[in-house]
Every structure is written in structure tokens, then in C-alpha cells.
Amino acid sequence: MEQITIGQLTIASGATSLVIAEVGINHNGDMATAKKMIVSAAENGADLIKLQSFQPEKFLASSLPYYPQIEKLALGFDMQRELFRFAQSIGVNLFSAAFDTESADFLDSLGMHAFKIASMDCNNVQLLRHTAKKQKPIFLATGMADMEEVELAVRTIRKEGNNRIVLMHCVSDYPAAPAGMNLKAIATLSEKFGLHCGLSDHSFGLHAAFAAASMGAVAIEKHFTPSREMAKEFPFSDHAISIEPAELKELSAFCKSLPAMSGDGIKRLSENERENRDKFRRGIYAARDLEKGIVLSEGDCIALRPVHGISVARWDEVIGKKVKKSMGKWEPVELSALE
Numbered sequence: 001m002e003q004i005t006i007g008q009l010t011i012a013s014g015a016t017s018l019v020i021a022e023v024g025i026n027h028n029g030d031m032a033t034a035k036k037m038i039v040s041a042a043e044n045g046a047d048l049i050k051l052q053s054f055q056p057e058k059f060l061a062s063s064l065p066y067y068p069q070i071e072k073l074a075l076g077f078d079m080q081r082e083l084f085r086f087a088q089s090i091g092v093n094l095f096s097a098a099f100d101t102e103s104a105d106f107l108d109s110l111g112m113h114a115f116k117i118a119s120m121d122c123n124n125v126q127l128l129r130h131t132a133k134k135q136k137p138i139f140l141a142t143g144m145a146d147m148e149e150v151e152l153a154v155r156t157i158r159k160e161g162n163n164r165i166v167l168m169h170c171v172s173d174y175p176a177a178p179a180g181m182n183l184k185a186i187a188t189l190s191e192k193f194g195l196h197c198g199l200s201d202h203s204f205g206l207h208a209a210f211a212a213a214s215m216g217a218v219a220i221e222k223h224f225t226p227s228r229e230m231a232k233e234f235p236f237s238d239h240a241i242s243i244e245p246a247e248l249k250e251l252s253a254f255c256k257s258l259p260a261m262s263g264d265g266i267k268r269l270s271e272n273e274r275e276n277r278d279k280f281r282r283g284i285y286a287a288r289d290l291e292k293g294i295v296l297s298e299g300d301c302i303a304l305r306p307v308h309g310i311s312v313a314r315w316d317e318v319i320g321k322k323v324k325k326s327m328g329k330w331e332p333v334e335l336s337a338l339e
Contacts, residue, residue: 001196004137004164007093007113009047011137011166011196017213017255018198020139020221021046021248025073028234033226034075035086041224042092044245045252049092050116050221053080053107054099069236077106084110101130108134119143119172119200122153132160139219140165141200142189143172154193166219167193169212170200175241181208186217202241206251213255214262220255224248283307283332284318290327295320301333308332 004011009018021041027034034051041049056071064070075083080096087094097116098104104115104127115131117124119141131138138157142150150167157165169186181203190197198219199212209220225242243251269277287302294300296319303312309332310318321338 001190001194002163004166004196006048006095006137009093011218013196013216013218014259015218016259017217018047018219019045019248019252019255020048020050020219021224022050022221022238022242023224024050024052024238025070026223026225026230026234026237026239026242027073027075028230028237029073029075031075031079031082034079034083037224037226038083038087038092038094039090040226040245041248042090044249045256046224046248047093047252048114048219049087049094049224051075051080051083051094051096052099052118053096053103055103058100058102066236073237080106081110084112098127098131101127104131104134108136113137114139117141117153119145119170123149125152125156128153128156129160132157132162135160135162135164137164137166138162139168139198139221141168141170143170143200143202147192150189150193154195163195165193165195167195167197168200168219168221169197169217171202174202174238176201176203176208178203178208183208183212183215186212186215190216204241206243206247206254209251210254213258220251222248222251278307280305281307282312284310284312284315286327286329286331286333289329290323292323292326295322296338304330309334 001013023037027037038049054074056074060067060070084094095112095114096107097118098107114137116139121127122142122145140153154165167189169189171180186197196218198217200221201209213220223238223242225239225244227244228239231239282303282305285302285304287300290300298319318333323337324339325337327337
């Protein structure tokens with residue numbers, strides 16, 4: 001699979017799983033809150049920080065009872081422009097999910113390094129085609145999509161000459177139950193399409209994220225919030241299923257340490273293990289006072305820590321040997337003392 005570059009970040013097999021903090025609509029339509037969240041996400045280890053770019057009138061039917069609440073959460077183009085300039089000024093890699101073609105054009109004009117296509121638009125061929133033409137990497141969420149729909153989405157993007165696609169396995173339940181996560185689908189999607197695959201995670205906590213990263217997910221996306229308590233005040237946002245700053249920091253630390261923890265698969269001792277081996281393993285000691293000339297039986301010896309003299313691994317070589325000189329109880333058995 002080809003390596004994908006997003007700004008200074010790299011997506012590749014065996015590389016560190018990128019951590020995506022989705023601010024999404026958890027800013028509650030407030031610019032100051034959005035800026036604080038961007039700073040907090042960056043300080044707590046997010047590699048990428050994501051917004052949602054939508055125009056309510058091009059997204060929802062105005063007759064929906066919750067339309068007024070969603071309308072309040074939308075960031076206008078001027079507000080988004082300010083957020084992108086702010087992010088750039090502090091060295092943060094900000095990107096967004098475009099929910100309509102005009103928003104995609106606007107985001108492209110800001111020099112955004114990558115796009116996100118939300119699960120709801122996995123079958124939106126018009127938006128897929130339009131975004132693909134930008135020739136930038138696309139994180140393609142696959143929630144609510146069967147394999148045929150994923151295939152349609154991938155084919156639509158590739159038809160525009162864009163193969164820089166990162167599939168994002170997603171279960172569009174809020175929250176997604178552990179039994180429904182189906183994390184093995186990450187490998188299935190990757191093998192089927194020859195593309196990198198990550199996880200867009202709507203489950204509670206970090207367990208699914210840890211597991212997915214360990215299974216080779218190239219990116220882990222989680223909704224982010226200053227506090228889940230904000231769900232009480234803003235029920236139409238995603239605070240309830242989001243992770244808080246300390247959890248984001250923990251997820252980032254895990255993903256960054258995972259390649260080192262995974263190693264190369266060759267079973268070998270670490271330097272510390274070599275130094276500790278004789279301290280923690282057992283040697284053969286006299287279980288009682290032993291007279292010269294006796295033949296050692298199982299009851300004459302005991303395996304104790306640390307190794308002094310003969311390792312317990314040579315137990316069968318010691319039992320049945322004749323003692324050449326007397327030994328006191330608890331004395332290490334030396335080869336020189338045996339015939």
C-alpha cells in the first residue's frame with residue numbers, strides 16, 4: 001500500500017497510528033470554545049484535529065424538529081477561516097469533514113491537507129466525486145455502509161485519479177456497543193481494497209481504540225470534549241460519547257509507544273533481562289547437610305533464587321551424581337563438588 005502524506009504526518013503500514021481528535025460540533029457554535037478545544041487537543045497529543053463543515057440549509061430539511069438546534073452549531077465560513085488561521089499560527093494540523101460541495105471548495109481554498117467524508121455521505125457520489133477531484137487524501141468513514149456501498153465510494157474516488165484514500169471502519173451507533181464493534185473488519189477492508197484503514201470510534205472509553213491500534217489501524221478518531229458533563233447543556237452535540245483531555249493524552253501515548261512495544265517479532269532477551277536473569281531465576285542448593293560420598297536424590301536438593309553455581313535447568317544432570325566433598329544446608333551446589 002502506498003504511503004500517504006498529510007502535511008508533516010505519514011500514514012504507512014507499521015507506522016504509528018495517527019490520533020484524530022474530533023472537535024466536530026462540540027464547540028457548540030462558540031468561537032472561543034473551539035479555539036480552547038483546538039489548543040487542548042494539541043496539548044494532549046492529537047496528531048490531527050477535525051471540525052465539521054456544513055451549511056444547515058444544504059444539510060437538513062428545515063422541517064426537522066431539531067433543525068434550530070443544529071443550526072446553532074454550524075460554523076460560518078468566516079469563523080472557520082479564523083479557526084484555520086489560528087490553528088496554523090500555533091502549528092496545529094486542522095482539517096474538516098465537508099458536508100457539501102461548496103464547503104469542500106472553501107476548505108480547499110484554505111490549503112487544508114486532507115478531507116474527511118462522514119459515514120452519512122459514504123454513498124453521496126456527487127460529494128465523493130467533487131472532493132476526489134481536489135487530489136488530496138480522503139478519510140472515508142464507512143459507518144452504515146455494506147461492502148457494496150464501500151466499493152461504490154472507493155470506485156467513485158478512484159475514478160477521479162485519486163487513490164489517497166484512508167478507509168475508516170465505523171459503527172454508527174451512539175454509543176457503539178463493544179459486541180458490535182467488529183474490529184476485524186479493519187483488516188477485511190484493508191485487504192479487500194488495498195488501502196490503509198483506521199477506526200472512527202463512537203464507543204465509550206478507550207478499549208476499542210487500544211485494540212484497533214494493536215490490530216494495525218493506521219488512524220484512530222475519537223470525538224473530543226472538554227468535559228462530558230457538557231452533554232447536559234448541549235444534548236444535540238457529541239459530548240456524551242467523547243473523550244476528555246486526559247483520555248486523549250492516554251490514547252496518544254499508547255499509539256506512539258505501540259510500534260516500540262510491538263517489536264520485530266524475534267524472541268530475544270532484552271539487556272535488562274540478561275542482567276536480571278541470574279537474580280530472578282533459581283539455582284540448585286543443598287536441602288540439608290550433605291556428606292561426602294552420597295549420591296544425590298531429589299530430596300537432597302532444592303531450587304532457590306538466585307543462581308549461584310548450577311542453574312535449576314541442569315537439575316537432571318545433578319540428581320544421581322556423587323558428592324565429592326561435604327556441603328552445608330542451603331549451600332549452592334557447584335559442579336566442582338560433584339563427580
